[in-house]
Amino acid sequence: MASIASPAIDNTIDIPGRRTPLVLGNQTYASVTHMVARISEEAQPAIWWIAFAIAFPLMLMFGGLIGYLILTGVGVWGNMSPVFWGWPIVNFVFWVGIGHAGTLISAILFLFRQNWRTSINRAAEAMTIFAVICAGTFPGIHVGRAWLAFWLTPYPSLNLWMWPQFRSPLLWDVFAVGTYASVSLIFWYMGMIPDLASFRDRSKNKWRRMVYGLLCLGWSGSSRHWMRYEKAYVILSALATPLVLSVHTVVSFDFAVSQLPGWHTTIFPPYFVAGAIFSGFAMVLTLLIPVRAIYNLKDLITPRHLDNMCKIILATGSMVGLAYTTEFFMAWYSQNPYEFFTFWNRAFGPYWWAYWIMFSCNVITPQLFWFRVFRTNTVIMWVVTIFVNIGMWFERFVICCTSLSRDFLPSSWGYFSPTWVDIGMLVGSFGLFTTLFLLFCRFLPIIAISEIKWTISQHAHSEHRYKHGHEHH
Amino acid sequence: MSDHAKPKKTPKPPKAHGWMAEYADDNQLLDAARKVKDSGYTRIDAFTPFAVHGIDEAIGIKPTALPWFTLCAGFAGLTVALTMEYWMNAVDYPYIISGKPYASWPAFIPVAFELTVLFSAFTTVFAMLGLNGLPRFSSPFFSNPKFDRTTDDRFFLWIGSSDKYFNSEKVQSLLTSTGALSVEEVREDDSPSDIPKPIIFAIIAGILVTLIPGAIVLNMRNAKSGESRLHVFFDMDFQPSRHTQTSTAMFADGRVQRPPVPGTVARGELGATDPYTLGYDPSQTVSTDSATAAAKLVSFQQDGEVAGDESKGAEASETPAVEPSETEPTDAEGVAAEEVTADPGAQPAADEAAPAAAAGVPNYAWLTELPVEANGELFELGRHKFEQHCALCHGYGGYGNGLVAQRAAELAQGYWLQPANLHDQAIEEQPVGRIYYTITHGKGKMGSYAASLTPEERWAVVAYVKALQRSQNAQPSDIPTRGDIAQ
Numbered sequence: 001m002a003s004i005a006s007p008a009i010d011n012t013i014d015i016p017g018r019r020t021p022l023v024l025g026n027q028t029y030a031s032v033t034h035m036v037a038r039i040s041e042e043a044q045p046a047i048w049w050i051a052f053a054i055a056f057p058l059m060l061m062f063g064g065l066i067g068y069l070i071l072t073g074v075g076v077w078g079n080m081s082p083v084f085w086g087w088p089i090v091n092f093v094f095w096v097g098i099g100h101a102g103t104l105i106s107a108i109l110f111l112f113r114q115n116w117r118t119s120i121n122r123a124a125e126a127m128t129i130f131a132v133i134c135a136g137t138f139p140g141i142h143v144g145r146a147w148l149a150f151w152l153t154p155y156p157s158l159n160l161w162m163w164p165q166f167r168s169p170l171l172w173d174v175f176a177v178g179t180y181a182s183v184s185l186i187f188w189y190m191g192m193i194p195d196l197a198s199f200r201d202r203s204k205n206k207w208r209r210m211v212y213g214l215l216c217l218g219w220s221g222s223s224r225h226w227m228r229y230e231k232a233y234v235i236l237s238a239l240a241t242p243l244v245l246s247v248h249t250v251v252s253f254d255f256a257v258s259q260l261p262g263w264h265t266t267i268f269p270p271y272f273v274a275g276a277i278f279s280g281f282a283m284v285l286t287l288l289i290p291v292r293a294i295y296n297l298k299d300l301i302t303p304r305h306l307d308n309m310c311k312i313i314l315a316t317g318s319m320v321g322l323a324y325t326t327e328f329f330m331a332w333y334s335q336n337p338y339e340f341f342t343f344w345n346r347a348f349g350p351y352w353w354a355y356w357i358m359f360s361c362n363v364i365t366p367q368l369f370w371f372r373v374f375r376t377n378t379v380i381m382w383v384v385t386i387f388v389n390i391g392m393w394f395e396r397f398v399i400c401c402t403s404l405s406r407d408f409l410p411s412s413w414g415y416f417s418p419t420w421v422d423i424g425m426l427v428g429s430f431g432l433f434t435t436l437f438l439l440f441c442r443f444l445p446i447i448a449i450s451e452i453k454w455t456i457s458q459h460a461h462s463e464h465r466y467k468h469g470h471e472h473h
Numbered sequence: 474m475s476d477h478a479k480p481k482k483t484p485k486p487p488k489a490h491g492w493m494a495e496y497a498d499d500n501q502l503l504d505a506a507r508k509v510k511d512s513g514y515t516r517i518d519a520f521t522p523f524a525v526h527g528i529d530e531a532i533g534i535k536p537t538a539l540p541w542f543t544l545c546a547g548f549a550g551l552t553v554a555l556t557m558e559y560w561m562n563a564v565d566y567p568y569i570i571s572g573k574p575y576a577s578w579p580a581f582i583p584v585a586f587e588l589t590v591l592f593s594a595f596t597t598v599f600a601m602l603g604l605n606g607l608p609r610f611s612s613p614f615f616s617n618p619k620f621d622r623t624t625d626d627r628f629f630l631w632i633g634s635s636d637k638y639f640n641s642e643k644v645q646s647l648l649t650s651t652g653a654l655s656v657e658e659v660r661e662d663d664s665p666s667d668i669p670k671p672i673i674f675a676i677i678a679g680i681l682v683t684l685i686p687g688a689i690v691l692n693m694r695n696a697k698s699g700e701s702r703l704h705v706f707f708d709m710d711f712q713p714s715r716h717t718q719t720s721t722a723m724f725a726d727g728r729v730q731r732p733p734v735p736g737t738v739a740r741g742e743l744g745a746t747d748p749y750t751l752g753y754d755p756s757q758t759v760s761t762d763s764a765t766a767a768a769k770l771v772s773f774q775q776d777g778e779v780a781g782d783e784s785k786g787a788e789a790s791e792t793p794a795v796e797p798s799e800t801e802p803t804d805a806e807g808v809a810a811e812e813v814t815a816d817p818g819a820q821p822a823a824d825e826a827a828p829a830a831a832a833g834v835p836n837y838a839w840l841t842e843l844p845v846e847a848n849g850e851l852f853e854l855g856r857h858k859f860e861q862h863c864a865l866c867h868g869y870g871g872y873g874n875g876l877v878a879q880r881a882a883e884l885a886q887g888y889w890l891q892p893a894n895l896h897d898q899a900i901e902e903q904p905v906g907r908i909y910y911t912i913t914h915g916k917g918k919m920g921s922y923a924a925s926l927t928p929e930e931r932w933a934v935v936a937y938v939k940a941l942q943r944s945q946n947a948q949p950s951d952i953p954t955r956g957d958i959a960q
Contacts, residue, residue: 029522029626147706154561163561167573172583179587183594190598194523194624201621217608220615221623223519223528225605228537230524232601235543236594243590250583450523450624457499457523 011304012376019462022116022455025299029453032300036195036447037202039295044442047294052438058431065424066141074144076421082407083416085400088142091426093396094279095135095433096177096251097272098389100244101280102128103184106191107240110233115458116308118451119300122195123291124284125188126444130436131283132181134429139173169253176250183243187236193219193229195445248276255399262342262403265330271323275395278316278362281309282388287437289382291446300447303376310375313388317366320395324359346402350415354398361391487660490613491516491633492644493620494653499525502628505651506531509632512647516633520614520623532630542600543593550592554585616662619655631659749844750928752909753837834916840906845932855937858930862922863938871895871941890918901942908935 011020023032069076079086102125109117140149151157152174154164164171196216203209219225252272255263285306292301331343347355365387368374374381401416440446496502502519509517510532517532519525528534563575573580602608614620614631623629630653632644641658648656704710715721715729724731744750845851860869868874873894881889893900900908912931915921926934943951 033522033625145706145708154557161566163566165570166558166562166584167570167577167580169583172587175584175587179591183590186595186598190601198522198624201624213610214608217602218610218612219607219624220609220612221520221522222605223521223525223532224534225607226521226524227529227534228539228601228604231537231539232597235540235597239543239590239594239597242586243594246583246586246590250587253583453626454523457525 011302012307012372018466019459020304021459022119022302022304023300023452023459024302027299027456029456032452032456033198033202033449035297035300036445036449036452037199039441039446040199040443041202045294048438048441051434055431055434055438058428059435060431061424062428062432065421065428066137066146069141069421070146074142076419078416078418078422080414080416082412082414083401083404085404086416087397087418087422087426088138090393090396090400091429092135092138092142093251093400094393095131095138095429097248097276097279097392097396098283099128099131099135099180099184099280100248100273100276101284102126102131103180103187103240103244104277104280105284106187107237107244110237111241114308115455116305118448118455119302119305120284120288120309121451122188122191122448123288123440123446124280125184125191126440126446127284127287127437128184128280129181129188130433130440131280132177132184133436134433136177136181137429137432138425139177169250169257172250173254176247180243180247183236183240187240190229190232190236191448192445193217194221194450195448197221198449199445245273248272260403261336261338262346262399265327267323267326267330271320271327274316274319274323275362275392278313278320278366279388279392281312281316282385282392285309285313285381285385286389289378289385291441293378295441295446297447300452306378306381307372307375310369310381313385314366314369317362317388321359321363324363342403342406345406346398349402349406351398351402351405354394355402358391358394358398361387362395365391487616487662489634489641490659490661491631491635491639492641492648493520493614493617493629493631493657493659494648494651495619495622495655495657496628496630496651496653497626499528499628501652502630503527503531505630505648505653508651509630509647513638514632514636514644516636516639518631518633520620520629520631522624522626522628525628537604539597539600539604543597546596547589547593550589551585553592554588555581558584611662613659613662616660617657619657627654744928748840748906749932751837752906752913753839755837757838834907834910837906837910839904840909841904843905843932843936845929845936847936851933851936852940854930855933855935855940858926858934859937859941862925863934866892866919867895868892870945871938892919895938896942896945901946905932905935905939908938 009021009024011022011024014020027035077086077088079088102121105117105124106121109121140146143149143152151160152164152171166172193216196212197219200209200212200216203212249269249272252268256265256268258264288301289306292298328343328347331340334340345351365384368380368384374384405414405416407413494505496505499521502521502525506517506519506528515533519528519532521528558581559576562577567575569575614623620629630648630651632639632648634641645656645658713721713723717729719729720727721729738745746755748754864875866873866875866877868878871894873892875892878892881891895901909931911919912922912926912934914923922931
């Protein structure tokens with residue numbers, strides 16, 4: 001029986017010559033299955049119900065507001081000339097950005113053989129799906145006549161007799177986000193199949209067994225199946241890696257391909273992707289820190305996992321900071337008065353407060369993670385991730401609203417103010433996101449059980465080799 | 474769904490499917506698998522809670538063809554995307570947008586990439602499931618509850634009864650010799666493999682229900698109906714707008730055609746009441762009889778009735794600007810507007826028929842003083858603009874001998890009208906507002922300069938013309954003395 005020795009080990013410290021354990025507390029294969037499966041088998045803790053009682057009505061409110069919007073018209077938003085891309089697009093970019101961490105963790109970290117991803121990839125992928133659902137809602141209702149949003153798809157229409165315009169970044173976006181959502185979903189589902197089979201096989205209840213049995217498609221754990229499954233996983237990772245980078249690149253094209261100062265910059269794609277990873281990891285931490293405490297998963301989601309994520313946040317946060325300063329440098333270096341005005345106006349114009357909220361939350365707060373104290377203290381970590389979430393929302397607000405509010409024609413300059421519907425929808429989208437995540441915790445394997453078991457076996461092998469290596473010396 | 478949860482009702486034992494050995498560890502499994510394979514068995518498989526590395530060679534699993542599926546799907550996605558984009562945007566519905574060619578291949582890249590990934594990702598997953606024979610809800614392995622631990626913490630090795638060397642006793646003893654925790658016979662699953670009836674009914678009912686809306690739509694599309702269509706969303710089909718000459722309930726007065734909003738400025742009339750842009754003071758231009766008549770006409774058109782008494786109409790402050798004058802102002806004040814008439818053609822040259830009157834310069838309360846500060850900058854601007862726009866006709870000195878005039882004189886064409894000599898007594902005596910008006914509206918053969926000169930520039934030119942006139946007719950007494958300068 002493979003198990004991890006050495007209790008109470010601090011796995012944020014690397015031991016030279018040995019693999020650092022990614023699972024703590026003498027876990028066995030059975031104990032891992034139990035630890036994850038019990039979450040959906042036992043009654044949910046009170047805090048789950050409290051969170052659900054808050055999130056669910058907010059989700060209903062979101063639905064209600066969408067109904068109100070559809071029946072009344074987009075005038076219920078604060079979108080007004082010249083700022084026609086107000087909060088709905090800010091929220092869209094915000095949520096899509098958050099939806100980057102999941103696939104990044106499951107695909108890119110997989111290709112780079114970062115085994116620590118196994119404890120967090122499932123929840124991060126779920127988070128990705130739910131964030132993309134929130135994201136997709138906004139452009140869907142932003143088109144004005146939401147019931148005609150299907151016009152975006154290339155279908156032979158008897159009413160229109162025309163086709164989508166493939167030279168527009170907005171249409172690229174439809175394809176990019178659509179592909180990303182569906183590929184992430186199937187990737188997530190495929191990853192869950194073996195764990196759903198674990199759920200099935202532990203079920204005492206006939207109906208539960210049947211539902212999970214259907215969901216896992218009759219997975220038997222045959223080695224032949226595993227072999228093709230593993231191959232499919234590698235291929236999907238290889239496909240999802242460029243995909244995840246392409247999505248926010250295309251989202252940034254929505255801005256960068258336009259002619260507006262402050263948007264029309266070549267730095268946007270990498271800058272957006274770094275920001276997306278940054279915000280995605282922050283959101284993963286925001287969710288997983290409470291989850292590991294509530295469900296007592298500290299042996300699976302160990303300090304090392306949190307520590308690694310903090311380092312990624314630090315790296316990507318600094319990249320984002322570099323992008324902010326590069327934009328300013330280019331505005332000055334280009335000697336283009338309009339470009340320079342735009343950036344000056346961002347930082348010192350009417351939206352200066354938004355700019356400095358963005359800058360301090362995104363660039364300054366993550367610098368705390370240079371210090372190990374902050375990377376190991378979950379409370380501080382959680383607070384920092386909240387700041388990062390706020391900062392990243394404001395980044396999108398700053399990009400969207402400051403550039404638009406200063407039109408080419410000074411007579412049309414304006415100032416964007418949200419309406420109560422704008423605020424309600426942002427809050428409501430958090431309700432939708434949280435509700436979906438809570439239901440995920442309630443019903444599905446929130447940690448990739450089979451992958452954790454593989455890590456345990458790998459660790460046992462490496463410990464074995466290590467010990468034998470010492471014997472020979 | 475697995476079937477072993479259901480109680481077995483079969484009296485005689487089902488057919489054998491093979492033997493299965495249970496291990497606690499992947500290492501034991503690997504050792505056992507190698508041993509079994511070395512014994513010559515080929516119908517073997519392992520069942521594990523995770524992908525055990527090395528098991529492929531241990532039991533001789535051949536590599537999968539899965540990547541080829543992905544590759545083909547990727548090419549298919551790429552081809553579909555590029556063909557679709559080209560055909561839709563360059564063939565079937567070509568139009569130019571943002572100056573790009575119909576077939577803008579670089580702009581087609583993002584969608585081509587996305588569809589390549591989409592096709593290959595979905596194909597990979599479905600091909601994986603298909604090659605694995607999934608979904609499969611009933612299998613001999615599910616008939617033994619022990620086997621449930623394969624997704625938890627147990628590793629199983631199976632030798633199938635269809636193996637050509639299969640011999641029940643030998644296989645059992647071989648497996649036992651590998652140090653298995655237990656060795657058990659696997660039997661075919663002969664529990665009813667059918668899906669339970671309620672589920673079948675539920676699925677059929679579900680499919681039927683989802684078909685209903687589509688069926689209704691199809692039926693509606695093919696059937697003819699006398700009733701007007703249902704509008705869930707009105708889009709722009711129904712609007713409260715009305716045709717001209719009809720009535721509406723939208724406005725209190727029931728009229729469809731709306732009078733301009735108060736404060737509306739007609740095109741080109743910006744500053745229509747501002748002496749600065751006009752060159753005269755419209756409030757001092759007193760209405761005459763014909764002006765009153767015009768006001769009446771306007772009020773009739775607006776209100777549908779004759780305006781009150783004449784004096785009221787005459788005093789109305791918003792009397793429309795009619796062209797009231799043909800009379801040349803006799804003096805520099807030029808406010809002698811009492812006798813003006815509205816129509817230039819109605820009373821030609823009633824008074825001393827000055828040339829200006831003949832060309833229809835109205836008689837307004839001309840501004841006599843520059844409405845802007847006369848400083849060096851203004852004169853400099855005026856000189857610049859005069860030399861740019863006026864000197865070619867009027868000459869740099871203003872004597873009407875510019876290059877155009879000289880050339881015209883050479884050609885000696887009868888219809889050429891000599892540009893005015895700006896130092897003529899009559900022109901010299903003109904108030905500044907009058908010159909401004911000439912620049913703004915032109916006069917006779919001279920065109921309007923309103924389009925080329927802003928009001929400020931026009932006033933600058935006026936100031937310069939005045940200075941020019943003064944300079945050409947200066948008296949020795951005009952030269953400032955030392956004392957003046959000292960002041």
